[in-house]
Amino acid sequence: MKIDAQKIAQAAKTASKSAGLMSTSQKNKALLAIAKFIKKYEKEILKENAKDVLTTEKAGLGPMVDRVLLNKERVNGICNDIKNVVSLPDPVGKILSERKQPSGLKIQQVSVPFGVILMIYESRPNVTVDAATLALKSGNTVILKGGKEAINSNRVIIKAIKAALKSVGVNENIIQFVDSVEKDSIADFLKMKNLIDVVIPRGGKGLINFVVENSSIPAINTGASVVHTYVDKKFDLKIAVPIIVNAKTRRVSICNTLDTLLIHKDSAKTLLPILAKELAKHDVEIRADERAYKILNKKYQKLKSANALDFDTEFLDYILAIKIVDSLDEALTHIEKHSLKHSEAIITSDKKSAERFLNEVDAACVYVNTATQFTDGAQFGLGAEIGISTQKLHVRGPFALEGLTTYKWKIYGSGQCRK
Structure with missing residues (x-):
């Protein structure tokens, strides 16, 4: 099935304004709904996950089975992780610094969302939930492209998330899903710097190199290690x-x-x-x-x-x-x-x-x-993470909630003109 990348990216861009303006209570209400609906869809999620696990085993990818596998314990863990995100402070709208200049200008440095995030990842279906919930809490919209290994699991997880958002009156378009198993399906997205603000590849060297070599969008790399x-x-x-x-x-x-x-x-x-x-x-x-x-x-x-x-x-x-x-x-x-x-x-x-x-x-x-x-966001006291950043710009190490924001400068004047 051919993916309409332009349509998906445009929908995410259009929804990003409302996502960035959501109140903390609105975000938390939506997150609790997601936890509820993940549990509600648990049987279907596990049924589809069993298909992914079987496909992985048949492909001879033994070590990857643990990455793909979901069970009741892991679904409960996912729901608890969502509730932990609810308990985290809202990273948006924080005054990072404030000063009064000799000119009389009051200047504030304030945290704001990135806007639209493209998240590309491999194997693990729990990352679908982590990325969606952290993006929501940080006021971003997100385009999710998971690996082919967990495609069936991810489809149901996205279905549950969309149903949860709809149940509390939140725009479903803040979470977009690239329903394709083809690696080439991400190539078009990587050229859309007018619609997408940052791309986060999470996976092995092959995935990260592909993104770095083909993207015109700023990238924050996570995952690969020796x-x-x-x-x-x-x-x-x-x-x-x-x-x-x-x-x-x-x-x-x-x-x-x-x-x-x-x-x-x-x-x-x-x-x-x-x-x-x-x-x-x-x-x-x-x-x-x-x-x-x-x-x-x-x-x-x-x-x-x-x-x-x-x-x-x-x-x-x-x-x-x-x-x-x-x-x-x-x-x-x-x-x-x-x-x-x-x-x-x-x-x-x-x-x-x-x-x-x-x-x-x-x-x-x-x-x-x-x-x-x-090396883990929760173990560092940072809460859930989007991945482990191995680069030096913007964020390094556990890439947690605050890492999904940037900042703007707010300048308050009273008629000043510069000489």
Whole structure:
């Protein structure tokens, strides 16, 4: 089915004025209605989601199943997340700064919505709800283009959201849905800078590169990562093993999951045998460099020799690349070369090493003695997020509600003319 991109974008643009003028109480009423209708449509959502899961499994995309999967627990989680958005302060209309100039002018810097957001994402149907509700709360309209993996789930979710908005008298056009499984269907939208204010791609390197190379609209990139944890020369074994196991195995399908473990040469023989026993419980495949392979050879069943590509791969699976380094300097150099500037961690008992790592690693989130799985808006106390931004302009790290606003200057005068 051919998508009329112009019609969708124009509808979003037309609705953006009313979206930006909604009161906080109107927004919250609409959000509560969405939570109610998601629950009301739960059976249909789960029925359609089962189709998406089956298609994903048949395609041999095992690691992606967890991303696509919805169940009653996850639907309840989605509804609770919506209610949490209700509890967040309205980010629109906040006076960010205010001053009185010698000219007598009163100048205010005030937060305002972006206007129209194009959100392009992969796999996860919960992102459809997150993006819609955060856009609504921040006074934006949003055009949603999900991945083909969750197309059936997304159709019902959008149906529920539209019904919810209609039930409380809110313009349904503030949420637009691109009902297509074709990647090419987004190309036309990326040229509409007169109608769309910002595009947010959330997904792997392929998606982000496609948007960056083809968009005339400003983009805020989220999602892609190659996450490292470095174990220093001095470290606490009791905390190191649980941190690494949690960072790798808690949930492998999300972007803050550990991909590459770097270990100081003086720590490797102590750490690796004990760590391997714990990773084996989770059936993790280890791809080891030459030195790590020698330590683990014949002691770990799922052991392979790493190749160069492994150290540039976001696995999103039970796979861990391991490299032994001679020093903190070598670890920092490796991270600088291979990082996508998402989340990076050090495990160390040396305060100087910790501070060097925090100050020298160029990433949105840098950790000391904890797991990278904490890179999350809710875990940072920011509430729900649209994604994790890996760039430096506008917003970096968890891309939460306030990140969906910009600002304008309001200037109050009483007849002043500039000399």
